[in-house]
Amino acid sequence: MPPEAHRELSELRDRLAQRLIAVRRAMRGHFLAEGLAWFAAALVLVAAITLVLDWRLELSRPARIGMLLLAATGCAWLLYRRLLQPLLLPMSPLDVAAAIDRTHSGPASGRLASRVASVLELPDARVDPSSMSPELVVHAVRKNSQELENVSFSRHLNSRHLWLSLAAVAVAVAIPAGFAAAAPSVAKLWRDRWLLGSDRPWPHTTAIEVVGVRDGRLIVPRGESTGLQIKVTDTAEETETVWMRMQSDDGGDQTVTLNRFAAGDFRFDLPPLQQPANVTMWGGDGRAEPFRIEPLDRPKFTSLKLTATHPREKEVQAFDFTAGEGNVRLLPKTVARLEFETNVPVAEVRVKGDGTGPEGFVAIDDRHFAADWTHEGQVRLETVLVARDSGLESFPRPVSIGEKADRPPTVTLRHSGVRLRVTAQATIPVTLTVRDDYGLRNASLNVDVDGPSTPPPVDDEDPAKAGAKPEPASPVPSPVDPEPASAEASTEPSTSAPPKRGELTTPMFGPAEPAIELSVEQQTSVEIGALAVSPGQAVSVWAVADDDCYTGRQSATSRKITFKIVKDEELFREILLRQQQLRARLQKAYEQMLDLRERMKVAEIASDGANLLRSYLLTRREIAAVSREIGASLLEMRLNKLGGEESWRLIESTVTKPLARLQEQELERQKQGLETLVTSEPESMDSLIERQQAITDALKIILANMSQWDSFIDIINQVNSIIKIQEGARRMTEDLKSKQVESIFDN
Incomplete structure (x- = not known):
């Protein structure tokens, strides 16, 4: 082809x-x-x-x-x-x-x-x-x-x-x-039942709905009783009974009748569940959608810790609220951080606050949360956790963080040895005690003279100072060491400070940087003679202390002790009057001892031993009180420089020391002997009577010495009065001579 x-x-x-x-x-x-x-x-x-x-x-x-x-x-x-x-x-x-x-x-x-x-x-x-x-x-x-x-x-x-x-x-x-x-609800329900596998029932004349069921699940707290509420809607005859069948995963099967709470409202108290369970309900001609009860852990705090750092403190304070921590208080300006951990993942943290604390928590992860703030005052928080998976809420967890106040120092000033009436040459021992909760910065002693002061007389033994104004000494010497070995205050005035008018301030402690001392106790003496005061004036003594509070220094002042300046003769008379009252009390105790000796001679040991001991103890207590008060009056005379060294030695050698020896020796041995009267081997009554006789003889000698003391004090006061008159005449003569010399040179 x-x-x-x-x-x-x-x-x-x-x-x-x-x-x-x-x-x-x-x-x-x-x-x-x-x-x-x-x-x-x-x-x-x-x-x-x-x-x-x-x-x-x-x-x-x-x-x-x-x-x-x-x-x-x-x-x-x-x-x-x-x-x-x-x-x-x-x-x-x-x-x-x-x-x-x-x-x-x-x-x-x-x-x-x-x-x-x-x-x-x-x-x-x-x-x-x-x-x-x-x-x-x-x-x-x-x-x-x-x-x-x-x-x-x-x-x-x-x-x-x-x-x-x-x-x-x-x-x-x-x-x-x-x-x-045309029928969207019917079409949706058919889709859910046939295509999505839902068991939601077809609507009939009775519709049953379980409150809280979502997507066929009802989440309840594990291990807790839960109330179940069922709503029933009837379009025809009202439903009277609703049944529930609960099949647990461990094989349990139970059918119960729900309690009718009201028309269309049925209730049931679920027991604590540990395993999930499948539930079906029916009543009238309707059925509820089968659902599954799933017990899940309720969210809770597994740890709740607070860490705080104050700018003045290097160490971090830690508080564990879950370990039974007590009341937590923080200083102002403290940088605080509150952290907690939960047992389940948390989706939301709800905080209800009252105060100046944090407004919310920042999530580190789904179980760890933290909040930072600077503490300015009391914080009250109420925190609720919402679980991520179950949506359950925790029980409200209250947290209270108080404010720790940095209180001002507490200042205590005490005087000893004298009363509130002193002479113009008195030495007043004072003890200053200052305490603070975080640290003392400084403390000082203040002295103030009320009313006009008159210059003290010129010392005629120093011709270089004749006609010149005297230089008074500082009224408060340097504080002495508060240790017992040197607790006695010095009575020698210091001439290092220049004279001051009005309020005088003497540092007692500090300033200390940093302020770490929490307690300071200082002993010193106020020399009234250095203040150039005269009778009729008043001397006030008080103490002031400062702390080193971070928000601003705080000062505190002790109570003010006011001493009235009186004439030597006036105060001497008051002291002698008190000593005479003490002699009268000692005389009464002597008579009680004599009466006790006579009672011992006729007493029966078995029946009268307890009464003799009781009477003796009361009398001995009185003698001890008189001895203490006589010693206090002697110290008051020394501090007010009344009577002189000779009178002080006389009182000490003839009254106070014999009383002290009597208490330590004869009175103590007699107490021990009388205590044997209430035992099974009592001491012989003859020895007790002999010792009681020795006690009364010693008291008689002390009383006689106190009588001679009054006479001797009168003589000394008269001699002192004559000496003062002579001194006054000498000063007047010297003043007149000085004025005449000045007038000659002026002419």
């Missing part, structure tokens, strides 16, 4: 093949539309059947799953038979022509397939010249091709079949869509 003829025949073949392929594509479109119509109709039918059956029979989940499997099998077979199998048929162009020949009649009836075969197959056939003429082959192909050009293959397809199939598909889609629009 010539190449030109072969090329022509190939073009005719390809043109015809393309026409038949287009027909094959259209046929498959028909197959697809018909298959989809069948499949959509089947789905609608299955949905309708399942809706009716489930509405009427309230099918269980296993029954619904079985029906879905059966329906899926049928739909899959129908999908394969009506859609996939026709689409997968291997149709060649010649098969398409044969299919058209089998289904239609017309001009090409019975001859369409043979013509198509001639055009499609002869161009590629090997022509043997001995058996077939090439010219005849070319002629046959051209002729059949011309005849097929006038044949419309697509005209043989049934367009009505295509439109009916598409309409069936549209109807199958419109039916469920319209139903969903």
